[in-house]
Amino acid sequence: MDKVRKLLIAGNWKMNKTVAEALSLAGDLQRELGLVKEVDIVICPPFTALSEVSKLILDSKSIRLGAQDMSQHNFGAYTGDICAGMLKEFSVRYVILGHSERRQFAKESDALINAKTKAALAASLKPIVCVGETLTEREANLTEKVVDTQITGCLAGLTKDQMDEVVIAYEPVWAIGTGKTATSQQAQEVHQFIRKRITALFDDAVAKRVRILYGGSVKPANTRELMSQRDVDGALVGGASLEARSFSDIVKNSI
Secondary structure, eight states, X not given: OOOSSOOEEEEEOOSOOOHHHHHHHHHHHHHHHTTOXXXXXXXXXXXXXXXXXXXXXXXXSSEEEEESOOOSSOSSXXXXXXXXXXXXXXXXXXXXXXXXXXXXXXXXXXXXHHHHHHHHHHTTOEEEEEEOOOHHHHHTTOHHHHHHHHHHHHTTTOOHHHHTTOEEEEOOGGGSSSSOOOOHXXXXXXXXXXXXXXXXXXXXXXXXXXXXXXXXXXXXXXXXXXXXXXXXXXXXXXXXXXXXXXXXXXXXXXX
16 A cells, blocks of 8 residues: 555554463464564553563564553652653553543543653653544534644644654544444544644644554454545554454555
């Protein structure tokens, strides 16, 4: 699939998989996708499995390791948190920030996500910054207003150079784990809007380089159509990333 920007497919395992299960899945993915060069592949196991999975894929030519969250703070008295320095110890390259579940259950604000994004960039990690609207907001025609507020807040104070390391993930909250998926046209419309907002906040050159992923019930069956959209540069995959065959098919169907 001919794209201006190299596609990125990231698997968010959420709070799933014991260490043994994570190793089994990572091993299967290594066998299935170990020779893929056309797409950047990231897997994001739970924190408890990062160490062992890191060892397994350390020499992988295609699969990179990501984390599901991180603190805005460095080492210190922050019980229960994980900082960038700890993630880097396991060769983590990417970190998901501001996922809708963190916004909903942990009440994370755009300002907090912005602080985490800056901390990730300072540690040379690549943040995958999530934005997206709820069903109520979409039905009230507030999608662009909500996404604009999130983009502006989460990227506040970043430089153009820093934006080269940032990935945006658009995840319509109403399509996560519900079986509903935004149509390819709906996804393209919001991705295009996000790119226009990045142009306004930074410039056109930055906007053309930033990868914007779609996240919301991505499956092998809808991957090809979604990835064919001009401004869709990959996927942030949830449930379908928990099984080697479905995640591998998503990657292969995006090529």
